[in-house]
Amino acid sequence: MTELPSTLYDTPTVTGWLDDMVEPLITLIGDDPSTALIGIRRGGVDVGRYLLEKLTLASAPVNEELGELNIAFYRDDFSSVGLHPVVGASQVPFDVDNRHIVLIDDVLGTGRTVRAAMNEIFDYGRPARISLAVLVQRDGHELPIRADVTGQVMNVQSNQYIDLDASKMQVTVGQKA
Amino acid sequence: MSLPDPQFNAQGKLHHFIDIDSLDRELLTQILDTAEGFAGVGGRTVKKVPLLRGKTVANLFFENSTRTRTAFELAAKRLSADILNVDLVTSSTKKGESLLDTLHVLEALQCDMFIVRHGDSGAAHFIARHVSPGINIINGGDGQHSHPTQGMLDMFTIRRHKGDFANLCVVIIGDIRHSRVARSDISALVKLGAGEIRVVGPRTLIPADVESLGVTVFPTLDKALIGADVVMGLRLQKERMLSATVPSSSEFYRTYGLSPERLALAKPDALVMHPGPTNRGVEIAGSVADGAQSVILEQVTYGIAVRMAVMSIVMGNAESLRHSEAVT
Numbered sequence A: 001m002t003e004l005p006s007t008l009y010d011t012p013t014v015t016g017w018l019d020d021m022v023e024p025l026i027t028l029i030g031d032d033p034s035t036a037l038i039g040i041r042r043g044g045v046d047v048g049r050y051l052l053e054k055l056t057l058a059s060a061p062v063n064e065e066l067g068e069l070n071i072a073f074y075r076d077d078f079s080s081v082g083l084h085p086v087v088g089a090s091q092v093p094f095d096v097d098n099r100h101i102v103l104i105d106d107v108l109g110t111g112r113t114v115r116a117a118m119n120e121i122f123d124y125g126r127p128a129r130i131s132l133a134v135l136v137q138r139d140g141h142e143l144p145i146r147a148d149v150t151g152q153v154m155n156v157q158s159n160q161y162i163d164l165d166a167s168k169m170q171v172t173v174g175q176k177a
Numbered sequence B: 001m002s003l004p005d006p007q008f009n010a011q012g013k014l015h016h017f018i019d020i021d022s023l024d025r026e027l028l029t030q031i032l033d034t035a036e037g038f039a040g041v042g043g044r045t046v047k048k049v050p051l052l053r054g055k056t057v058a059n060l061f062f063e064n065s066t067r068t069r070t071a072f073e074l075a076a077k078r079l080s081a082d083i084l085n086v087d088l089v090t091s092s093t094k095k096g097e098s099l100l101d102t103l104h105v106l107e108a109l110q111c112d113m114f115i116v117r118h119g120d121s122g123a124a125h126f127i128a129r130h131v132s133p134g135i136n137i138i139n140g141g142d143g144q145h146s147h148p149t150q151g152m153l154d155m156f157t158i159r160r161h162k163g164d165f166a167n168l169c170v171v172i173i174g175d176i177r178h179s180r181v182a183r184s185d186i187s188a189l190v191k192l193g194a195g196e197i198r199v200v201g202p203r204t205l206i207p208a209d210v211e212s213l214g215v216t217v218f219p220t221l222d223k224a225l226i227g228a229d230v231v232m233g234l235r236l237q238k239e240r241m242l243s244a245t246v247p248s249s250s251e252f253y254r255t256y257g258l259s260p261e262r263l264a265l266a267k268p269d270a271l272v273m274h275p276g277p278t279n280r281g282v283e284i285a286g287s288v289a290d291g292a293q294s295v296i297l298e299q300v301t302y303g304i305a306v307r308m309a310v311m312s313i314v315m316g317n318a319e320s321l322r323h324s325e326a327v328t
Helices: A011-029 A043-057 A112-122 B025-038 B067-078 B097-108 B123-130 B148-162 B180-191 B221-225 B238-242 B249-256 B296-327
Strands: A007-009 A036-040 A067-069 A100-108 A129-138 A149-154 A160-165 A170-175 B056-061 B082-087 B113-118 B136-142 B169-173 B196-200 B230-233 B271-273
Touching: A011 A043, A011 A100, A011 A129, A011 A149, A011 A170, A036 A043, A036 A112, A043 A067, A043 A100, A043 A129, A043 A160, A067 A112, A100 A112, A100 A160, A112 A129, A129 A160, B025 B148, B025 B180, B025 B296, B056 B067, B056 B097, B067 B082, B067 B113, B067 B136, B067 B148, B067 B296, B097 B123, B113 B123, B113 B296, B123 B136, B136 B148, B136 B296, B148 B180, B148 B230, B148 B271, B148 B296, B169 B180, B169 B221, B180 B196, B196 B221, B271 B296
Parallel strands: A036 A067, A036 A100, A100 A129, A129 A149, B056 B082, B056 B113, B113 B136, B169 B196, B169 B230, B230 B271
Antiparallel strands: A007 A170, A160 A170
């Protein structure tokens, strides 16, 4: 594959994508007061925090606390790469039973992270429904998992990565090493 | 010629967990961080993660132990591994040929990990040198040498309460000489940069060269306790009294027992720790063991998360090594 230059999407662009997610999320949540957001560490937690603030400002009926998942113990590649670094414990400060859970991640690619996250959520209880919201949806799906709400769709090659720098809310698309 | 450290595999990753001495601070911190991730699992609806599904762990206990064996068993179960408890205390297994025969039988049963508890120092090390390369060994306590998972769960408990080790003053009381727990705790505290480590106990139970480990020997418990952030008791083994290396239990309590009055000499928020089982009225007053500053039962709870961390790290390293060898 050809060598591609890396591209930086600046803060106004990325926050624009995030803001574009708010209206569709409000529609998705509707008037269901059981709704709660859960972000996948690390990027999904930053995206989740941003969206939760916007949704609360818009008076959407969403749980005021954000859940956080560290999916290292649920990944399907333990037998090839071993244990991934543990980036903090999972924290779900509410009962997931019978709730509408909106799962949030920064990038949806293969779908394996989301599968792992869903398996973990079911170890906390039985949600009524799980939806998926992602900042960026890229090519490369390996599982029948698609987002309900997407900030931006990117057509990138399999040798490219997409990285969110949450401290600046900037996205880099670059060549994998 | 010294043999390479059997704790590490060809990729330089932790393969067996036998003692803390040759591990660096980064690795100890990785174990503590990983344990932090596991600490919440016990409070969920489903107290399990699927990480070691399909793996078989064998508890090989050549020495009696209820709490360590149970903690390893629960840790394995919470990782979704299958666990086999092999009672070797009552069997006629001895070191040497027959021990190796036992190991080979368990290997033939396709176990993936052995947890070894043995009365002889160096037993886990010996077994690590003789098992098939694919098997991980975790030391559940060997003689007077090492009890590394106890050391790490003590560090986890301290870090949870105190955050950082740098400015901590830790006092370890009692039978330092025969205590594998003390040895592992001292090693871990030194690596993690504890501010000051004090030991105190009967002269017969303090090794002559103990200060070379990075600790200071104090002449009296009262002096040692002043300004302490963490106070650790150790179990006084009854056989020590029989061998007359210490006086009677009441005499021991008078001189080295952690009473409420003595604990008041430490900082008001000092933690009281003990690896258990406690001899109330010998090393520690019942009211101190059950008191507000005691974290003795937390140590037991955290022991599960810490053992889950160690087991999943070494088994993950073995998996990744196997995978890289298979693809090259």
